Amino acid sequence: MSMEDEDKKAFHKYALAYNLKKQHSLEDLSLINREKRYVIYARRSTTDEARQQESIPAQVEKCEEFAKRNNLQVVNIIREEKSAKKAGRRDKFTEMLKEIKEGHTYNSILAWHPDRLARNMKESGEIMDMIDSGILADLKFVSFTFNNDSAGFYCYGNMVVDLVEADPKFIPQVSYKDFLSVQNLKKDRVTYHNTEDFLPFRDLVKCADCNCYMIPGRSTSKSKQRYLYVTCSNTECRKKNRQKNEKTSSIRGKVLVDSAIEFLSSNLDINKDLYNDTIREIRKSKASEINELEKTLSTTKANKTKYDKVELSLEKMLFEDETSELLAKKMKDILAKIDKCINEINELEESIAEKEIDLELELPSYDRFVNFFENAVTVLKNTEDPELIDRIVKLVFLNIYVGGKKVLAYDLQEPFSSYVKLKFLHGVEDGT
Numbered sequence: 012m013s014m015e016d017e018d019k020k021a022f023h024k025y026a027l028a029y030n031l032k033k034q035h036s037l038e039d040l041s042l043i044n045r046e047k048r049y050v051i052y053a054r055r056s057t058t059d060e061a062r063q064q065e066s067i068p069a070q071v072e073k074c075e076e077f078a079k080r081n082n083l084q085v086v087n088i089i090r091e092e093k094s095a096k097k098a099g100r101r102d103k104f105t106e107m108l109k110e111i112k113e114g115h116t117y118n119s120i121l122a123w124h125p126d127r128l129a130r131n132m133k134e135s136g137e138i139m140d141m142i143d144s145g146i147l148a149d150l151k152f153v154s155f156t157f158n159n160d161s162a163g164f165y166c167y168g169n170m171v172v173d174l175v176e177a178d179p180k181f182i183p184q185v186s187y188k189d190f191l192s193v194q195n196l197k198k199d200r201v202t203y204h205n206t207e208d209f210l211p212f213r214d215l216v217k218c219a220d221c222n223c224y225m226i227p228g229r230s231t232s233k234s235k236q237r238y239l240y241v242t243c244s245n246t247e248c249r250k251k252n253r254q255k256n257e258k259t260s261s262i263r264g265k266v267l268v269d270s271a272i273e274f275l276s277s278n279l280d281i282n283k284d285l286y287n288d289t290i291r292e293i294r295k296s297k298a299s300e301i302n303e304l305e306k307t308l309s310t311t312k313a314n315k316t317k318y319d320k321v322e323l324s325l326e327k328m329l330f331e332d333e334t335s336e337l338l339a340k341k342m343k344d345i346l347a348k349i350d351k352c353i354n355e356i357n358e359l360e361e362s363i364a365e366k367e368i369d370l371e372l373e374l375p376s377y378d379r380f381v382n383f384f385e386n387a388v389t390v391l392k393n394t395e396d397p398e399l400i401d402r403i404v405k406l407v408f409l410n411i412y413v414g415g416k417k418v419l420a421y422d423l424q425e426p427f428s429s430y431v432k433l434k435f436l437h438g439v440e441d442g443t
C-alpha cells in the first residue's frame with residue numbers, strides 16, 4: 012500500500028464531509044456528535060442448525076470485543092434465529108427498527124457483517140432511509156470499516172470490496188443504498204477470518220485430476236520468501252500421481268492472481284450493447300426459472316389438497332372401524348405423503364422468494380461494471396491484502412481448474428459468464 016496513514020485519514024475525512032454535505036442539511040452535521048447507544052444485532056448464517064448455534068454467540072462475542080476496543084456504548088443485544096430471506100419474517104429485526112425509530116433505548120447498530128443485517132431489498136432500503144433521515148445515528152460492522160461515508164466501498168453482485176484501502180486513486184461512486192442493497196447473498200459463500208491467518212482461494216480452485224477443491228496454505232521458498240500456494244490434499248489423488256510419477260496439482264497464489272489480472276485486462280474492452288444484452292438475457296433466464304418453480308409449486312399444492320381429502324375420508328372410516336389394519340396403513344401412507352408435500356411447498360416458496368430477491372437486485376450498469384473492473388486490475392496489481400485479493404478473484408471466477416502447476420480452465424461468475432457466451436455467439440471481436 013503506497014498511501015501513508017495520514018493521507019488515508021484525510022481522504023476518509025474528506026469523503027465523510029463530502030457525503031454529509033451532499034446528503035444532509037447543516038443541522039444534520041450535529042448528528043455526528045450525538046450520543047450513540049448501540050444495539051448488537053446477530054443473526055444466524057445458514058439454515059444449518061448446528062452451525063447456527065455456533066455462529067450467533069461467536070458474532071456477539073466479536074461485536075462485544077469490538078465495542079470494548081472502540082469504546083462503544085452497547086445497551087442491548089439481539090439474537091435473531093429466523094431466516095431472513097423474505098422481508099418481514101424477522102420479528103426481532105422489525106422490533107429493533109421500531110425501537111430505534113422510537114428512540115428510547117438505542118440509536119445505533121453494531122453487527123458482525125453487512126450480510127448479517129439486511130438480507131433483502133426491503134430491509135436494506137429501510138435501514139438506508141433511517142440513515143438518511145438521521146434516525147439511525149451510526150451503523151458499524153466488525154468485519155468492515157464502514158464509516159458513515161461508505162465512500163470506499165464498492166459493491167458488486169454479492170460481494171463488497173473496500174477499494175480505498177488498496178487503491179487511493181480509486182474514485183468512489185457508491186451510495187449507501189448500493190452498499191446495503193447487495194446484501195442479499197444467494198448463499199454464504201464468503202467466510203470471515205482474522206486477516207493474519209486468512210488464506211484466500213478457498214472453495215475456488217479445483218484439482219483437474221480429481222475435481223476436489225484444493226486447499227490453500229503458506230510456505231517459505233529457498234530464498235526465505237513467504238508465499239501462498241493452493242494444493243490438492245486428496246490422498247487418493249496424491250497417491251495416484253505419485254505412482255504415475257507425476258506432480259500433484261498445486262499452484263502459487265501469485266499465478267492465480269496473475270491469471271485474474273490477465274483475464275480482466277484482456278476483457279475490459281467491453282462492448283456496451285452486448286453487455287446490455289447480457290444483462291437482459293440473465294434477467295430473462297432468472298425470470299423463467301421462477302416461472303418453472305411456480306408451476307411445480309401449484310402442482311404440489313394441488314396434490315396436497317387431493318391428499319387432504321383422502322385423509323379426511325380415511326379418518327371417517329377409521330372412526331367407524333378403528334381395528335382395521337389396512338385402513339391404519341393407508342392413513343399412515345397418506346400422512347407421509349402430506350408431510351412430503353408440506354416440505355416441498357416450504358422449500359419451493361423459499362427458493363422462489365430467494366430468486367425474486369435476486370431478480371430485483373440490479374445487475375451493475377455498463378459504466379459501473381467497466382469502472383469497477385478497471386479499478387480491480389489496479390488493486391490486484393498493488394495490494395497484498397489476502398482478503399481483498401480473495402474477494403476480487405472470486406468476483407471474476409466461480410471455479411479455477413488446476414492441473415500440474417498450471418491453470419487449465421475456469422468457470423466465470425455472472426455477468427462475465429453470460430457475456431463471454433454471447434460474445435462467442437455473436438462473433439464480436441475484442442475491440443480490434
Ligand SMILES: [Zn+2]
Binds near residue numbers: 249
Ligand atoms: Zn487432486
